Amino acid sequence: DTGVSQNPRHKITKRGQNVTFRCDPISEHNRLYWYRQTLGQGPEFLTYFQNEAQLEKSRLLSDRFSAERPKGSFSTLEIQRTEQGDSAMYLCASSFRDNHGYTFGSGTRLTVV
Amino acid sequence: TQLLEQSPQFLSIQEGENLTVYCNSSSVFSSLQWYRQEPGEGPVLLVTVVTGGEVKKLKRLTFQFGDARKDSSLHITAAQPGDTGLYLCAGELGTGNQFYFGTGTSLTVIP
Numbered sequence: 001d002t003g004v005s006q007n008p009r010h011k012i013t014k015r016g017q018n019v020t021f022r023c024d025p026i027s028e029h030n031r032l033y034w035y036r037q038t039l040g041q042g043p044e045f046l047t048y049f050q051n052e053a054q055l056e057k058s059r060l061l062s063d064r065f066s067a068e069r070p071k072g073s074f075s076t077l078e079i080q081r082t083e084q085g086d087s088a089m090y091l092c093a094s095s096f097r098d099n100h101g102y103t104f105g106s107g108t109r110l111t112v113v
Numbered sequence: 114t115q116l117l118e119q120s121p122q123f124l125s126i127q128e129g130e131n132l133t134v135y136c137n138s139s140s141v142f143s144s145l146q147w148y149r150q151e152p153g154e155g156p157v158l159l160v161t162v163v164t165g166g167e168v169k170k171l172k173r174l175t176f177q178f179g180d181a182r183k184d185s186s187l188h189i190t191a192a193q194p195g196d197t198g199l200y201l202c203a204g205e206l207g208t209g210n211q212f213y214f215g216t217g218t219s220l221t222v223i224p
Contacts, residue, residue, distance in 0.1 A: 031210075033211065035214075040217070040219075041216065041217065042115075042117075042201050042203075042214030042215050042216055042217045043156070043201075043214045044214070045212075048210045048211055050210075055210060056210050056211065091155050091156075101158045101161050102146075102156075102158065102212065103158070104148075104155030104156050104157070105155050106153070106154050106155050107154070107155050109153070
């Protein structure tokens with residue numbers, strides 16, 4: 001297992017287009033998180049899965065955002081009708097239940113033009 | 114408002130110097146973590162502290178959790194250029210399902 005994998009690493013899209021990102025967590029980890037990070041800021045929580053169940057969503061996650069983890073393994077984050085304000089690094093992390101500490105992926109850098 | 118405030122926001126020092134980064138909040142955390150992030154990469158976990166007053170050492174890095182579990186510090190001794198990066202603290206409230214990240218301290222160590 002090589003850690004948390006995110007694809008693509010970079011995505012440039014035109015405003016109004018839909019984009020989808022994928023995260024493959026560490027296989028033994030049952031918790032999966034999505035965070036968003038803008039330049040010069042710390043990561044902001046978006047949503048969290050325990051196995052296939054989405055247990056918590058931030059107010060930052062507008063109705064244009066949807067996340068899934070259909071089989072409790074990989075997860076996808078989709079953004080519909082992208083806006084320039086969606087430009088950010090989208091980070092995925094995984095952890096054991098009750099473990100103190102995330103393992104982050106390298107992120108997907110989204111640029112909306 | 115940010116739940117965790119870090120200071121300083123930016124720090125540029127010469128190789129060999131010592132430095133301390135602070136992470137402060139008015140909230141009580143059940144645990145607190147420190148991460149280091151390099152440009153274009155995700156944060157990498159350095160340490161987790163869970164007990165008020167706890168001190169952990171990782172080579173030249175010393176981490177302290179405040180007695181009241183509201184604040185933490187990271188001290189680096191004899192900084193090296195490889196220490197350059199964004200240092201982030203992150204706190205867990207209760208047995209919540211997420212960590213709240215601080216604003217970050219961008220450290221540059223000049224050879």
